Amino acid sequence: SQTIHQWPATLVQPVGSPLSLECTVEGTSNPNLYWYRQAAGRGLQLLFYSVGIGQISSEVPQNLSASRPQDRQFILSSKKLLLSDSGFYLCAWRLADRENSPLHFGNGTRLTVT
Amino acid sequence: AQSVTQPDIHITVSEGASLELRCNYSYGATPYLFWYVQSPGQGLQLLLKYFSGDTLVQGIKGFEAEFKRSQSSFNLRKPSVHWSDAAEYFCAVHGSSNTGKLIFGQGTTLQVKP
Secondary structure: OOEEEEEOOEEEEOOOOOEEEEEEEEOOOOOEEEEEEEOOOOOEEEEEEEEEOOEEEEOOOOOOEEEEEEOOEEEEEEOOOOHHHOEEEEEEEEOOOOOOOOOEEOOOEEEEEO | OOEEEOOOOEEEEEOOOOEEEOOEEEOOOOOOEEEEEEOOOOOEEEEEEEOOOOOEEEOHHHOEEEEEHHHOEEEEEEOOOOHHHOEEEEEEEEOOOOOOOEEEOOOEEEEEEO
16 A cells, blocks of 8 residues: 655754755656645645656745655655744545546645755 | 545544545546544554445444535545544545545544543
8 A cells, every 4th residue: 555754743943054854755657746835824835746757846935945866755845944834744645547536635734844 | 626525624523423524536538546644653553445336435433424416525424433442534535546646635633532
């Protein structure tokens, strides 16, 4: 069966520091991958998605970037964090070859920028 | 553009009472619809999904949802709520069958009174 791993679970970083959040999927090949952010008291905002290695689509202009160096690895990065980057970051995957495949989420990373 | 509206930000019900969480969507074609549940500090778990066919779909944990095209609604129901159902619930619609990205509502927080 497929599993998704996200780390770290929690992170406290000072303003201006770099960021790297990692997500890996096991048990499937060529998944579609997604990064969502959930700010306090708000819904989920899609940040990036990827339909293949090296293919990244950005949904919202911001201080963040994403990369997919391997088929089942998705990384969210920032060179300099802002206070507004605080939030709950969720990685998700779905089967690329099934049109109605739902998204499956990791357990998330709680990022606090101080 | 596709969108999802969850009119109720917060709902409180007594344990054992019935529950209905509202969801309205805006989508040009036949939508793929989903309900997810999120416990505090956790990722999202898929409760149920609708693609086509029977408009009443059954999910996990005793939940069901009914698709009503004429009302552009996909309301979530449960006949008898348990204290463990207290969580945040998200309705979502497929934004694109090619990319699989989901558009989420703002969520409804469910509180269960003993």
